Amino acid sequence: MSIETIDVHAHAIVPEVEAAVAGQPGLDAYRALDRVRNGAESQAVSRDMVARRAAQLTDLDRRLTDMDRAGIDVQVVSPSPSQYHYWADRTLAEIVTASANRGIAALVAEEPSRLVGLGLVALQHPEDMVRALNDAVVTCGLAGVxxxxxxxxxxxxDVRLEPFWARAAELGAVVFLHPFGCSLDERLDRFYLSNTVGQPVENAVALSHIIFAGVLDRHPTLKLIAAHGGGYLPTYVGRSDHAWAVRPEARRCVDRPSSYLPRVTFDSLVHGPAALRTLIDAVGPDSVVLGSDYPFDMGTVDPVAEVRAAALSERTTLSVLGDNAARLGLSPISRGADS
Known part of the structure; x- marks a missing residue:
């Protein structure tokens, strides 16, 4: 059976964002914190890795060639998380988000039959997030943020995010949860623990905040995608369920935390067929989509093969490779792009 294969987790660098933050007050302090969180050795390796992938992050022809090689029909492109710049003040943050939204929209416009875009909002300024979401989705035509x-x-x-969640649900906009940095800081500053441990921790913590706070109760149609398979939460959610049952301060959501997992979508980037099968068992076959983390080294160059290696049923395989993402509105066909 033929299916449109959709990779929901791929990145680009928007040069205008880098130009906007260059030399700005706060950038040096942000970089210093990044050094604490990652450690000097990992920072050096990451700099070299990103430099080698510069063409993949900025050049459309190279991106399309790589997509063809991997059997990817459609890529959902979001800014590199390094471009969040959550240290920026309100004025600079507006420039960052507007630049990112327009940069991704311009990239998509070059190949609208194969690319779908996600923009940015300034999470550090909750009062401005609806404006930035409207800019991304309504003005720039992106699928979400x-x-x-x-x-x-x-x-x-945070209760200050309520207008953002409500507007995202109203627009049918995708909110792609992709951690960058980890609050464990220097405890993860060696062996690349900042990523291998830090990213799954951050996914689990962030999703737990959303679930326990009742965000999905109040906004049941919210389209939320969690990168990296949602981290540790889906496969250890029984502990959250137990807390919900025995701790009154953990009972702020209507139902057990595990009941919300099928309402969230998780990408397939869990690095191993057994891990992918376990994720699907935890969240359901309709809640997992294909993800590669293109073009970074902690991603995969052959995401389709990794899904097929899990030996899932054909129906589940097709759901993960494209059908689930299409239902979220992440197919150019459903979005009205020219074929």
């Missing part, structure tokens, strides 16, 4: 797991002083359970 990408956010991290937290910003300084802002968790995803």
């Amino acid at each position: 990408e956010i991290s797991s937290f910003a300084p002083g802002v968790e995803l359970s």
Whole structure:
């Protein structure tokens, strides 16, 4: 059976964002914190890795060639998480989000039959998030926005985000949860623990804030996608269920936390067929979509093969490779792009 294969987790660098933040007050302090969180060795390796992938992050022809090689029909492109810049003040943050939204929209416009875009909002300024969401979706025609797991002083359970969640649900906009950085800081500054451990931790913490705070109760149609298979939460959610049952302060959502997992969508980037089968068992076959983390080294160059290696049923395989993403509105066909 033929299916449109949709990779929901791929990145680009928007040069205008880098130009906007260059030399700005706060950038040096942000970089210093990044050094603490990642450690000097991992920072050096990451710099070299990103430099080698510069063409993949900026050049459309290279992107399309790589997509063809991997058997990807459609890529959902979001800014590199390094471009969140949650340290920026309100004025600079507006420039960052507007630049990111227009940069991704321009990339999609070059190949609208194969690319779908996600923009940015400034999580550190909740009062401006609806404006930035409208800019991304209504003005720039993007499918939604990408956010991290937290910003300084802002968790995803923060009541100040309520207008954002409501507007995202109203628009049918995808909110792509992709952590960048980890609040465990220097405890993860060696062996690349900042990523291998930090990213799954951040996904689990962020999703737990959303679930326990009742965000999905109040906004049941919210289209939320969690990168990296949702981290540790889907496969250890029984502990959350137990807390919900025995701890009154954990009972702020209507139902057991595990009952919300099928309402969230998770990408397939869990690195291993057994892990993918376990994720699907936990959240259901209709709640997993294809993800590669293109073009970074913690992603995969052959995401389709990794899904097929899990030996799922044909129906589940097709759901993960494209059908589930299409139902979220992430197919150019459903979005009205020219074929």
